Amino acid sequence: MKNSFLIGLIFTLFGFKSADSTFTFQYPDKIKYLGIQYSLNEKTNPFEEYFDKNPDKRPESYTTALWRGYIGYFEIIEQQLFLTDITRPNPKYELTEDKKTQISFFKEIARSEDKFKVEWYNDILVFSKDEYTKNGRDYFLLEIKKGILTKSKNLTYNELTELKERLLIEFQKTDDYNIRFKSLKNSFPDKDDVFIKNYIKNHILEYITEFLTD
Numbered sequence: 001m002k003n004s005f006l007i008g009l010i011f012t013l014f015g016f017k018s019a020d021s022t023f024t025f026q027y028p029d030k031i032k033y034l035g036i037q038y039s040l041n042e043k044t045n046p047f048e049e050y051f052d053k054n055p056d057k058r059p060e061s062y063t064t065a066l067w068r069g070y071i072g073y074f075e076i077i078e079q080q081l082f083l084t085d086i087t088r089p090n091p092k093y094e095l096t097e098d099k100k101t102q103i104s105f106f107k108e109i110a111r112s113e114d115k116f117k118v119e120w121y122n123d124i125l126v127f128s129k130d131e132y133t134k135n136g137r138d139y140f141l142l143e144i145k146k147g148i149l150t151k152s153k154n155l156t157y158n159e160l161t162e163l164k165e166r167l168l169i170e171f172q173k174t175d176d177y178n179i180r181f182k183s184l185k186n187s188f189p190d191k192d193d194v195f196i197k198n199y200i201k202n203h204i205l206e207y208i209t210e211f212l213t214d
Contacts, residue, residue, distance in 0.1 A: 024064045027095060031127060032075040033140060041126040043206060046118050047072045047083060059088035059105065063095050071102065074118070076142070079149045082115040119147035123209045143210055151211055168201040170212035180207060
């Protein structure tokens with residue numbers, strides 16, 4: 001999730017929108033939670049660390065809609081995060097959500113296992129329901145530590161906004177906040193402190209790996 005920070009920053013600071021810029025929609029990883037499959041936030045990619053450490057195993061990207069080269073399929077099973085499948089685009093087809101346009105290479109990762117525990121993962125998984133309610137879209141936030149689900153939250157959009165406010169207050173108490181704030185100011189000196197602070201608040205879930213407040 002954290003490695004998409006710079007791209008998100010550039011598009012936010014300069015007002016680009018995916019609909020009218022060169023930014024290309026990225027097919028998201030998937031997660032099955034409580035029996036239902038969801039699309040993970042596009043900046044939430046639990047298997048990136050694996051490919052960072054094993055670059056020779058990362059598949060070649062055939063499409064600008066999938067720069068990372070793969071789609072990971074995850075599931076929470078008995079409070080643990082597992083990879084249950086992983087695919088790369090099939091060059092014979094245009095990539096879609098339909099798995100027939102993808103080629104599984106799960107066995108190359110998991111060998112004889114039917115699922116692969118993502119035991120190194122320490123972060124917050126973010127995803128939402130497709131449909132909207134009277135309170136807006138519902139969001140799921142799952143805190144994962146060493147591949148184990150430790151906390152979960154199911155929030156409306158307004159509740160998520162309130163949570164970000166509380167998380168920012170706690171994050172401001174850390175050295176990491178000061179480092180990120182100074183880095184943003186140095187990179188974009190024409191932006192004032194209020195803008196930088198609001199940017200950090202809006203992207204707070206990309207900077208923290210655990211809930212700093214209940």
